[in-house]
Structures are given as C-alpha cells and as structure tokens.
Amino acid sequence: MAKQMDYKTIREIFRRFHEAEPEPKGELNHVNAYTLVVAVALSAQATDAGVNKATAKLFEIADSPEKMLALGLDGLTEHIKTIGLFRQKAKNVIRLSQILVDEYGGEVPNSRAALQGLPGVGRKTANVVLNMWWRYPAQAVDTHIFRVGNRTGIAVGKDVNAVERAIEDNVPVDYALHAHHWLILHGRYICVARKPKCGACLIRDLCQFEEKTL
DNA sequence: ATCCCGAGGG
DNA sequence: CCCTCTGGAT
Structure with missing residues (x-):
C-alpha cells in the first residue's frame, strides 16, 4: 500500500x-434532483455512458417520482435492461419513488440519513447527491x-x-x-x-x- | 463474503 | 476470453 x-x-x-x-462536472445526465438520485443509483457497477443511454428516454417519460410510479416496475425495467443489475435497480427505484412521495412530499431530502434510508442508496450514492445537488463537500x-x-x-x-x-x-x-x-x-x-x-x-x-x- | 448483471474494451 | 464500470443489501 x-x-x-x-x-x-x-x-x-x-x-x-x-x-x-x-x-x-460529473457526466451523469439528469434534469432535476430526483433524476439525479435515480441516475446515480442506476450507475452502480455501470458506466455513465451506459446509464445516460438508458435514461435519455426514461427521463422524458418519468422525471418525477409520481411519473415513475405511473410508469411502473415493468415499464421501468424495459427502459433499463441494458444496465447491469437492472432487476434489482428497477425494484429499488420504484420503492424509492414511493418513499419520496409518501414521506418527503415528492422532494429529495438533503440529509445523509434520509438519503441512505432509500432502497438502493448507500453511503456512496448519498454522498454524490449531497455533493452534486446540495453542494456539500x-x-x-x-x-x-x-x-x-x-x-x-x-x-x-x-x-x-x-x-x-x-x-x-x-x-x-x-x-x-x-x-x-x-x-x-x-x-x-x-x-x-x-x-x-x-x-x-x-x-x-x-x-x-x-x-x-x- | 457473496450475489446481483449487461455493455464495452483489450 | 477476462476485466472494468461513480455499489448496495444480505
């Protein structure tokens, strides 16, 4: 070492x-705080380029947790099939979206504890969101x-x-x-x-x- | 420690 | 073919 x-x-x-x-700047495409969380969660063990390719269409259809829930698990899965670990990630994004609607008024929280409480969001993903969206070091x-x-x-x-x-x-x-x-x-x-x-x-x-x- | 899991590069 | 890619949950 x-x-x-x-x-x-x-x-x-x-x-x-x-x-x-x-x-x-990062190279993960997103249009708001919600799509940033989703994009970062999807990027685990995957390339930014690969995630961007899949989210280009996805975020046109679903750029909020409410729209993602309307799209549903099967619809989302179809969009992200080219990304590694896609089945697990699809489930996580749907559950995560439901929690954002139920507990955070559809907004993305600004605390590490709240972010890490979301399925598929661990310390690394939470830190990226805190850094890129909330501008914490x-x-x-x-x-x-x-x-x-x-x-x-x-x-x-x-x-x-x-x-x-x-x-x-x-x-x-x-x-x-x-x-x-x-x-x-x-x-x-x-x-x-x-x-x-x-x-x-x-x-x-x-x-x-x-x-x-x- | 192991599983999840596809695309792209060398 | 094998390795790598903005990991997380069990």
Whole structure:
C-alpha cells in the first residue's frame, strides 16, 4: 500500500487540477434532483455512458417520482435492461419513488440519513447527491477514487470508508467541494485501471505509483 | 463474503 | 476470453 502523501504535495496536485479544469462536472445526465438520485443509483457497477443511454428516454417519460410510479416496475425495467443489475435497480427505484412521495412530499431530502434510508442508496450514492445537488463537500469514494487515492498517495486506505476519511483529512478545504469530480475524472481518463496513461498525467512527478512491466 | 448483471474494451 | 464500470443489501 502506498504511503499517505503530505499536505503540501496534495495542495499542489489540486492546484494543478483546478488550473486545468476550474469547474469539473460529473457526466451523469439528469434534469432535476430526483433524476439525479435515480441516475446515480442506476450507475452502480455501470458506466455513465451506459446509464445516460438508458435514461435519455426514461427521463422524458418519468422525471418525477409520481411519473415513475405511473410508469411502473415493468415499464421501468424495459427502459433499463441494458444496465447491469437492472432487476434489482428497477425494484429499488420504484420503492424509492414511493418513499419520496409518501414521506418527503415528492422532494429529495438533503440529509445523509434520509438519503441512505432509500432502497438502493448507500453511503456512496448519498454522498454524490449531497455533493452534486446540495453542494456539500461530501466525498463519495467509488472504484475510480479508491484506485487513484491509493495509487498516488493522495488518499490511502484499505477500504472505501478509510479513503473517504483520508480525503477529508488531507484535501485542502477550499478544494473539497470539487475534489470528487477532479479525482473521478482523473481516474476515468488518465489513471485508468488497466494501463494508466502516465505519459499524459499532469501530476506524474508527484505520484508514488510505479508503472510495472509494459 | 457473496450475489446481483449487461455493455464495452483489450 | 477476462476485466472494468461513480455499489448496495444480505
């Protein structure tokens, strides 16, 4: 396991991320808070591109919990069949929509506890919604951020919760809000899982990862 | 620890 | 073919 990087180096890394991309954004399409929750829930173990393809039509038909319930389980399932884990996700979205109508007036709550009470919404998904919609500096740790954090030394931990704490403890507060998207985009396009594109990496000189056999 | 589960890439 | 993709529930 890599060593936790020092604060000054981490600050320099985020200074570069900010310089290269001042307003990093996610790539999951959505039109409101509700569709954001659904899109993020659907994105588990799936690519954003794949989710976007399925939700393009779905969100035209159902962009609110009431409309999703009207569409129903079978109708929803038909729209998301191309996404992995689709049966479980369809059930979750229907149940989640019912809870939003029954308990939250059809609105998306702004507390982690309430969000995590929704079926199919765990800590990671709740953190994404808190970050993207409610603009809290929540640190969602997905497969990309876990990999990037441990490879580079930016946020070292044996599991996602440890990496989340490492980010909170080591990322300068003025970069906290956008840290999620900078890290995930870096992981998606540069520090990829199989053959990381170290030649195109703007923090290569500060990174601990050693390219093995090539 | 295991199951869920399809598309895309190498 | 195998691996990866913004995980969650049991």
